[in-house]
Amino acid sequence: GAVVSQHPSWVICKSGTSVKIECRSLDFQATTMFWYRQFPKQSLMLMATSNEGSKATYEQGVEKDKFLINHASLTLSTLTVTSAHPEDSSFYICSASNRGRGEAFFGQGTRLTVV
Amino acid sequence: DAKTTQPPSMDCAEGRAANLPCNHSTISGNEYVYWYRQIHSQGPQYIIHGLKNNETNEMASLIITEDRKSSTLILPHATLRDTAVYYCIVERFDGLTFGKGTHLIIQP
Numbered sequence: 001g002a003v004v005s006q007h008p009s010w011v012i013c014k015s016g017t018s019v020k021i022e023c024r025s026l027d028f029q030a031t032t033m034f035w036y037r038q039f040p041k042q043s044l045m046l047m048a049t050s051n052e053g054s055k056a057t058y059e060q061g062v063e064k065d066k067f068l069i070n071h072a073s074l075t076l077s078t079l080t081v082t083s084a085h086p087e088d089s090s091f092y093i094c095s096a097s098n099r100g101r102g103e104a105f106f107g108q109g110t111r112l113t114v115v
Numbered sequence: 116d117a118k119t120t121q122p123p124s125m126d127c128a129e130g131r132a133a134n135l136p137c138n139h140s141t142i143s144g145n146e147y148v149y150w151y152r153q154i155h156s157q158g159p160q161y162i163i164h165g166l167k168n169n170e171t172n173e174m175a176s177l178i179i180t181e182d183r184k185s186s187t188l189i190l191p192h193a194t195l196r197d198t199a200v201y202y203c204i205v206e207r208f209d210g211l212t213f214g215k216g217t218h219l220i221i222q223p
Binding site: 004006034036043044045046091093095103104105106107108109111 | 149151153156157158159160161164202211212213214215216
């Protein structure tokens with residue numbers, strides 16, 4: 001299957017700082033990328049959908065000014081957690097799709113810990 | 116608002132077929148059934164998807180009932196590495212909605 005690379009795989013940051021997570025589709029052009037968040041022992045929750053060259057669409061309850069998403073090219077999307085707080089500590093996962101039918105390919109996830 | 120219902124957990128003996136059920140009684144005609152799995156602390160992995168016909172690939176088989184209200188994912192010869200949470204998802208558009216899935220435990 002297609003390869004989606006997410007970086008970093010884990011990060012520890014101080015409260016109040018910002019963290020950027022990258023999601024790259026390595027062998028296909030992803031017209032759409034998705035960002036999920038997963039808390040321990042819970043399922044994945046969709047945060048936002050981003051289409052290349054346009055603004056991201058955020059799910060209800062997700063603060064767009066806190067979770068900045070940029071999808072500047074067909075192979076790269078970034079999620080920036082601004083002014084991170086301990087409650088933002090979570091597992092963040094991206095996925096990429098170019099088929100419009102849900103066969104999405106996921107990155108390996110980023111474990112964010114805010115101290 | 117879950118579109119699918121799955122048992123929270125299942126056990127299966129190594130080497131045997133693992134049959135994971137999923138109910139999706141409110142599925143509409145143009146919605147696909149997707150299966151993904153997530154091994155602990157990793158991103159989900161695509162397994163298979165289908166619309167109304169049964170599907171098979173190198174990982175699994177997907178059996179969809181004629182009325183499309185339920186489906187079964189079959190792992191023909193389960194191994195210990197198949198221990199994971201398996202998600203059955205019904206979706207038309209992109210942006211998969213994950214339920215709680217079934218935690219499949221393969222016993223040696």
